[in-house]
Each structure stands twice: as structure tokens, then as C-alpha cells.
Amino acid sequence: MSLVAEFTVDHTAYLDAEGKQVQPLPAALDDQGVLVELLKQMLLARCFDTKAIELQRTGQLGTYASCLGQEAVGVGVGHAMRTEDVLLPAFREHALQLARGVHMTELFLYWGGDERGSDFAVPRQDFPVSITVGGHAPHAAGVALAFKLRGEPRVAVCMFGDGATSKGDVYEAMNLAGVWQLPVVFVVSNNQWAISTPRAEQSAAATLAQKAIAAGFRGEQVDGNDVIAVAHVVGEAMAHARNGKGPRLVECLTYRLGDHTTVDDAARYRSDEEVSRAWHEEPLRRLRSFLTGSGAWGQETEDDWLQRCSDEVNQAVDDYLNLPARAPETLFDCLFETLPEGLVAQQQVVMTGGADDG
Ligand SMILES: Cc1ncc(C[n+]2csc(CCOP(=O)(O)OP(=O)(O)O)c2C)c(N)n1
Ligand SMILES: [Mg+2]
Numbered sequence: 001m002s003l004v005a006e007f008t009v010d011h012t013a014y015l016d017a018e019g020k021q022v023q024p025l026p027a028a029l030d031d032q033g034v035l036v037e038l039l040k041q042m043l044l045a046r047c048f049d050t051k052a053i054e055l056q057r058t059g060q061l062g063t064y065a066s067c068l069g070q071e072a073v074g075v076g077v078g079h080a081m082r083t084e085d086v087l088l089p090a091f092r093e094h095a096l097q098l099a100r101g102v103h104m105t106e107l108f109l110y111w112g113g114d115e116r117g118s119d120f121a122v123p124r125q126d127f128p129v130s131i132t133v134g135g136h137a138p139h140a141a142g143v144a145l146a147f148k149l150r151g152e153p154r155v156a157v158c159m160f161g162d163g164a165t166s167k168g169d170v171y172e173a174m175n176l177a178g179v180w181q182l183p184v185v186f187v188v189s190n191n192q193w194a195i196s197t198p199r200a201e202q203s204a205a206a207t208l209a210q211k212a213i214a215a216g217f218r219g220e221q222v223d224g225n226d227v228i229a230v231a232h233v234v235g236e237a238m239a240h241a242r243n244g245k246g247p248r249l250v251e252c253l254t255y256r257l258g259d260h261t262t263v264d265d266a267a268r269y270r271s272d273e274e275v276s277r278a279w280h281e282e283p284l285r286r287l288r289s290f291l292t293g294s295g296a297w298g299q300e301t302e303d304d305w306l307q308r309c310s311d312e313v314n315q316a317v318d319d320y321l322n323l324p325a326r327a328p329e330t331l332f333d334c335l336f337e338t339l340p341e342g343l344v345a346q347q348q349v350v351m352t353g354g355a356d357d358g
Helices: 032-057 071-080 094-100 104-111 137-150 168-179 227-242 272-281 283-293 299-322 328-332 341-352
Strands: 086-088 156-161 184-190 219-223 248-253
Touching: 032 071, 032 094, 032 104, 032 227, 032 283, 032 299, 071 094, 071 184, 071 227, 071 248, 071 283, 086 094, 086 137, 094 104, 104 299, 137 156, 137 168, 137 184, 168 184, 184 227, 219 227, 227 248, 227 283, 328 341
Parallel strands: 086 156, 156 184, 184 248, 219 248
Antiparallel strands: none
């Protein structure tokens, strides 16, 4: 018998849970100004998330999927991407969408059930949220194929959860990306749960990163609560893809601190001890502690920033709540190039406010 292949999966971290540096920082991120900016973005995302839940609880937003605890993944990936790249987000990537420049009012609209929220002003070529678990992965391969055929130095970034890695469409997309050496980076937000299915029951594989190896490209793991590790490793993967060297996958180990969505009660399937342990690991605390230690951040700066976040979120809420509702007949827009006869009749009924005899 001879050995025909052997693989390794790297894990990268720079800050531990207490904010203590465990290895030298990558040069581009060894900059207090940059790190302060990343902390500010994570605080802003948390402020948005808190408000979204309040709105849902008071009947002013639809079902909402919180990103509490996962802010470092979004902000880190956002830092690694260039404006001209294209994001294909799953449904829990508000921190990343905000970092990309999607407006809070647009996010509130989307989660309020108004599709105008998916028609964001910028970035125009980013995809809308995919509620279908993993359903957007083939589209990411398609976007990357377009970049490759046109010779554009751009990268498609496809975000999905640990649960999505069990889906056939995710593996099919990764397989094609490997065969065609496409400029796409797959990022797994491994938050340890897929609704009530724990990571251990999701896959017998030791890491989700190694699924990339079966598709013929590098997969690696980062501490997804360490924004420096996410930004750096995803940044390297992006550079690799942009330089025509093919896809990569980065598995970010994090934790969903909240319920799956506002219609879930996670206390029914996981223990308080587990959640308390995860709070100790959360991403804001460690970066705050690191930056406070070096004097680059402090209570007063944080209070000022939180006030600004709160003002911005409240303004977005006002704009969202004050936007005139869409006309009911727009329900039929954007579904078909030519509306089928049956739906034309229904559209007429809605427009005239009459009853449908059919
Ligand atoms: C194709 C499909 N199957 C099932 C669902 C219902 N569903 C919504 S979220 C979810 C779990 C997703 O878990 P994961 O990929 O880990 O993402 P997370 O919710 O943890 O961010 C399921 C099964 C769906 N939206 N789409
Ligand atoms: Mg998950």
C-alpha cells in the first residue's frame, strides 16, 4: 500500500478570548486605526441587530435572524472584500451587508417584508439575501465564471452556515469552482447550530473546511470571533482567487448567541451553560480589551460611538416606518417577463379592489 494523498487544515487566531495577542499581527492589520474601525463596525452591527429584534417584538418587523455573536465574521469579510467584488449573502449577514454599504433602512425594509429592501442603492451587483439554505452557492460559481470569462479581476464571496455545508447545491458549486478554478471564496459562518441541529450532528467530518479539499482546493479554519483572523485569512483567499489561482474556503468558528430567528426559542434545545461559555468568547469583548490595553479605545470613546450608532439606527427606523407602503398590485411585479393570464386577472382584481369571481 502506498500513500497517494495527505491533507492538513490550518487554524488561525491572533487574539484569545481575553484579547491577549497570541502571535504577531499580520502587517496590514497591525494598525490601531484599522482595528478601531473594525470594532466600531461590530458595535454598529450589534446596535442594528438589537433594534431589529425590538421592532419585531413590537410588531413593526417580520421574522428576523439575529447576527448576535457573529459580527466578526461579517466585519472581517467586509474588510477583505473590494467594492467591485460581489457578495452572495445568506440570511444572517447583516454586519457584512452594512460593511458593504447596504443602508440600514433597506435592511429594515427587507426584514419588514418589503422587497424594495433587496433593491439596495449600493452595492448594486451584490445579491439579495438567500433564505433558501445554500441555494445561492451555484449562483456564486456562476458569478465567478462570468468574472473569469470576462477577464475581470473580481471575486465572488459566498456566505453560508454550517448547516448549508450538508446541502448538495453547496457541494456542487464547490466542485465546479474547483474544476474550473473559479475566482470564488466560500465562507462558512459555523455558528455551531442549524436551528436545533448541533454541529456534531451536522457532519462527521472533523472540520467543515476539509470539505473544500474533496473539491480540489484549500480549506482552512479561523477563529471566527477574532476579526483580525477573519480579515487576514479571507483577505489572503481573496488575493489568491483574484490572481487567477482558483477558489478557497474559510470556515469561521463562531457561535449564534441568539435564537435561530425571532420565532425560535433556543432554550428548548441548548443549555444556559453552553451559551454562557460562548458569551465569554464573543468577538467584541476581546477586541475592545485588546484596544483598551493599548490605549486606543476607552469607555468615553465607546459611549460617544454608541450614541452615534443609536442616532443612525433610530434615523433608519424613522425612514423605514415613514416610507409609504407599496401599492398592493406591485405584488405581481418582477415575477414573470409576461404575466400569465390567471395572474393578470388576479392583478386586475387587486387593482380595482373587487372580488375575484374565478
Ligand atoms: C433549502 C432550505 N431548507 C430548509 C430551510 C429552513 N431553514 C432555515 S435556516 C435553516 C438552518 C440553517 O443552518 P445554517 O446553515 O447553519 O445557518 P444558520 O441559521 O445557523 O445561520 C433551515 C433548515 C430553508 N430555509 N431552506
Ligand atoms: Mg449554523
